[in-house]
Amino acid sequence: MGMRIPFGLLLSLPGIIFLALLLGYPLSILFTVSFLRYDYIHPITFWGFNNYIKIFNDRVFWLSLKNTIVYSGGVTALTTFVGIILAAAAARIRKLSTVFRTLLILPWAVPLVVSGLVWRWMLDPGVGIYNYLFVLLGLTDRPINLFGDPVMAMITCIIADSWTKIPFMFVLVLAGIKAIPPELYEVARVDGASMIDTFRHITIPLAKKSILVGVLITSMFSFRTIDAIWSMTRGGPAKATYVLGFNLIDYLVSYTDFGLGCAIGVIMLVLISFFSGALIYYLLRG
């Protein structure tokens, strides 16, 4: 008797093949090359764990990992905070709500590199509009040095990146808030709950899944992206905004060492998978 293949598996086969080609093949190359000496100068040879050892002994790798965690954490936090506030506010708007939502979503259409360039010019100490206004309004007596200061440079990059991701979080959280039965708010109001109380005890808990999905996706994207940083600071000053993505590109393009570059890629994949896996587990368990 022949083995019966489950019908569901058969139907899933095209998708599985597609995923295998789209993901499996590149990933297998990534893993394979990470164990090779592949620098376009020496012959390609099996290199074992030497690439990983070199990376873990590299000061710049740890610096970039630290910066990546700060950057990704900052972008996720800012995006989540502003996204939730905007979603909660937009949920209460009755008139012209569509107009407001459309306006709030617009930054989502801006490529990150463009966002970086735009913020770069707006925040420039010499010719930027923000510094001009800060001085004009008396908020500061001299332009704020945003790109020559390591801490301020990181903050500006976080702002530029978050600005394009906030609409996404806004849409997700708004959808979550809209799914909350309005009777809950009525009951709470009758019981004398304030706006902050209803926000804390009804909105946030019941929209938690949407928020966590937004956090997951935002953190994954910001962990690996360099677009805004590229156009603003190029990883400086003094590598203050030098994230893992830059490290990977430098290995690939400056060193032309594909073995090292792929090893960095594997490390990033493992880190993102670990974090997102934990978050997904928490989501599913909840």
Added chain:
Amino acid sequence: MKRKLSRRAALGTAGKVAIGVIVAGVVAGVGGYFAGKGAAAPPQTITTTVTAPGATQTVTAPGTTVTQKVTETVTAPATTVTVTKTVTATAPAAPPRPISIVDQWGPGPWESINWDKPLTWTERLSKVEVGTIPDHWIERFPFLETYRPEPVAAIGGYVLPEGWEKAVQGVDKLRFLNYGGMPHDPATAMALARFEDLTGIRIEYEEMEELTLWTKTVSIMTAKSDEIDIVHHSAPFLLASIAARGWAMPLDFFWPEDVQGLYSPLIKDLAYYNGHWWASGWISTKPFMPFIRKSWLEEATGSTTLPTTWQELKTVAKKLAEYLEATYGPGYAAWAVPGKDHRYMWQVVSGPFYSLGGKFVTPDGKKINLVSKESKMVHEYFIELFREGVIPSEALGWSWTDAPDLFAKGKAGIVYQGTVNAVRFSNPELAPEIQDDWIALEPLSWDAGYPKATVEEASANLSVSPFIPDERKAAALLFLDYYRSYQSQWNELAFEGNETTATALYERPDVKERLVAGPQRRAAIEAARSELLPPIADTAQKIWLEWFHRAALGEVSVDEALESAQAEIDELQE
């Protein structure tokens, strides 16, 4: 012809013929001088044979080779004699070519090319014809009409070598990547147009920002793709990388001694690595040149005396910083530098470094050395300026375009960057705040007693990709030959505003009348120095920049910065 002449008439006629012969000789000599100018051929003897009725005159004059036919009418009282003088000369034979293309590239379609026919290689490269830009060039590149007040450029001169058609059979296009937008590279645009006129081969291009272009080039070359035919790269930083990785065809046959003689020795700094030639072309040769605000200099220092040394410039810069703070408040920089770009900031530091006689590359050309005495001196120079606020810390976030941009906007007092900025600063639309209020300085010396020197910004080389079919290699080679021609380099120099290693062009009247800050630019190209950096250059400069920033921010001392950077670079250099 058998009619008798009186003695007086004969003497008068002979005298007039003699005058005509002398005039012809002078014309031949002067014409030959300009025709052969720039060529390295030794002086030749011209023998002028004049045939007149009943008389033969021979005049010998020194000069380079020329072939002319001159017809002149000599009129004597009651006598009209038409004299046809034929001036003939022998074109010099091409010098022996020690290496041929077949020696390096093997057999292929390029064998049909005779580089020394119909003219010698140097003659083919050194002719220039200036005229109005053709309409079809403007149709393809509309910005050519408005880039300069008059659409006049070098529209002819270069002569293709014999046998080129057979070598490029079937090739109808070539591809390359261009640094930046083509509207900023009108000389390149004209080169594409003229090459198409000559060969029928259309050159397609993609415009890219500099660092992205290198990333794209790496991806194409590692894939061994034939997506580009001509590899466009920044000479000092990337040639060694390209050559070491086998991403360019060798070009020793392309650079015989006489052809090298058409250009300044800088070409060897830019195109020769590890015993071989790899590149040609030179788009946008740009030595660095200091620019300074005239009025601010006078108001800050009380003098109009221009600094001639880096030490004097530092003194001026410090006074400028005090003056700007007191007069204009915050938001103005005494000195703007491209602190964000590892390559350009490296060049800024290299200028005074070369005057000190320093070298960043070890004598074997393989390693980078940051810890020499000269390196420490120049780093202390710039770090001091950063820490005192003369160069603001914001400069660590300025790109190579930001620094001159700030100067053009009237926000900076000094900028040290490419000579091409002279064209920009003189344009009232691009630099309205500083019109007639800036001056370019000649190359500076470190201090009294040191030689003047400046740094070559980043001449862009052209190389031939090894991953393309043979006919396209031959076609790419023709384009490289064209691009280094005096015709093409005339456009770089006199139209676009870059410099050129074809220094003979600076002597042309039609160039002199078009150059902004001409004498300073000539001085800059003559004092320009460069070093071909080893394959790890790009990485090493990024490491260096991080430590430079740390020192500028006061996190580490200069010594610690240089030693730390050197230690990390040495790990790569093992």
